[in-house]
Amino acid sequence: MRRGPIGDGLFQPRVVHQSLLTTEVPIDRIPLLRALASNAERDHALRPHVRLRVLSDHETVFSEGQTAEYFHFVAKGRVKLVAVAEHGRETILELCGPGSAICIPGPTSGASYCCSAIGMEPGSEVVAVPREDVLAAVERGGEFTKSLFDAVAGRCMRMCQRVSEMAAGQVEQRLARLILDMAGPPELAVPNANAGHDGSSTLRIPVRLTRQDLADLCGTSLETAIRVMSRWTKERLIEREGRAIVILDPEALARVCRQPVRRARPTE
Amino acid sequence: MRRGPIGDGLFQPRVVHQSLLTTEVPIDRIPLLRALASNAERDHALRPHVRLRVLSDHETVFSEGQTAEYFHFVAKGRVKLVAVAEHGRETILELCGPGSAICIPGPTSGASYCCSAIGMEPGSEVVAVPREDVLAAVERGGEFTKSLFDAVAGRCMRMCQRVSEMAAGQVEQRLARLILDMAGPPELAVPNANAGHDGSSTLRIPVRLTRQDLADLCGTSLETAIRVMSRWTKERLIEREGRAIVILDPEALARVCRQPVRRARPTE
DNA sequence: CGCGCCGCATGACAACAGTCATGCCCTGCG
């Protein structure tokens, strides 16, 4: 387990790259923003407030607990959403790729962000839209409202799924499920719809994930994650290919997930 | 851990009490429905489709995986939302009291319910509204849309919180947090805003919860839940009062939550 | 009224997994 908070837990003012503002914001690459901007009149009203932010490698977009004043969307690269439990353990709630809205519940309810958002690749880009602009659009109804609704609902369902998976008990099973989901077709991927699928039919996870990330994703320690991954590599269930993970035997992994329960029977 | 699925996993047609239809639906006691019905014209259009269902003790309202055709709201009593992991373990995602919307993401996205809903007290009442009626209202925008949005966002935030709590590792800490949250002021209660607070200032959890429920809520086994509760009773942290749990020493419980980590140090 | 069921309780035992310690390999940098 990693110790210590992420960053300092407070809002760290970051440089907003003024040169990349408004007109260069890739609205078309973000379905939700496209829906929002499809009303031409609103498009003009909105653009001046939208900001693009380019992230350095482990830069924090916003921190858990901070007042949520913006809706954020990933435009490029990858962002991880991290929550820190009372007790100190960091957990990755989701990985978000281009097009995803990140942590919508916060700005929706006017409360604070329920997790921290941290860039995973240098040069990742995030778009920020002031919450009033989005909320005004929501109250107006229409297609955008429905899309945003679907986005929150989707996240909520993924989180429900994760709660029941985290309770499953065995680290091995959680890790197997995680790997299968991240390599699966986008619409079935659990951590996030956009994580880890680049269109190829091979079962590869192209996202650059450290063993610590894997551990944080399934709520275990670094060492345990390493041990399981090493064993699976020896048993030819998976393989490393540079930074990516290649699944050699998906059926075996699926079997691991379904393994009945741990047997603590006395040896006969 | 409990074995076997809840019910049969399929939709079980239940008796809908025709005598309690429409006019007797307590719309006023459910804030979201009040918002929906506040538009008089829509009220008339809606009422014929709304159904009230009275539940027997452990009756299933809907099952995980079933196609989500209705939005459901608790009118009376209490309902638990349960998810079953691949591996077989049941986990209670939330407890829902009167006024709560249950499992909104399902009917929103047109997918299936992400959990099963099961009545916890005989005579609990649930209101069902066809999804098209609600979705039509959403697209129209306005106050109702915003309220429904807040409801999903709230649930999503609670689920995020639970993911990071479930990963916290120690059963004791999860259980302590659970008990504190359920006894706390409604707006801070984690499992659900409406569970476990009846307005009194004493730290009591009036909800009728078995030890198995507690175990399912914090992802552990029945025996472990019993052991921890017994120990806390001996140490005068908590007390039984019939079916209710009374918190005698909230500070001590809070200390348990903050306990650094398990120490697996060799004894010196 | 006694039987059976359910909820609660407790002991024994072993496996799982977290922590600490140590070491290797690679990469970037002074």
Added chain:
DNA sequence: CGCAGGGCATGACTGTTGTCATGCGGCGCG
């Protein structure tokens, strides 16, 4: 080019917790 740091790997050890087994008390029902 040697050093530092980050990522990965592995062993040793122990606390936690799941599982099985057994028992008790209350309650509903035939």
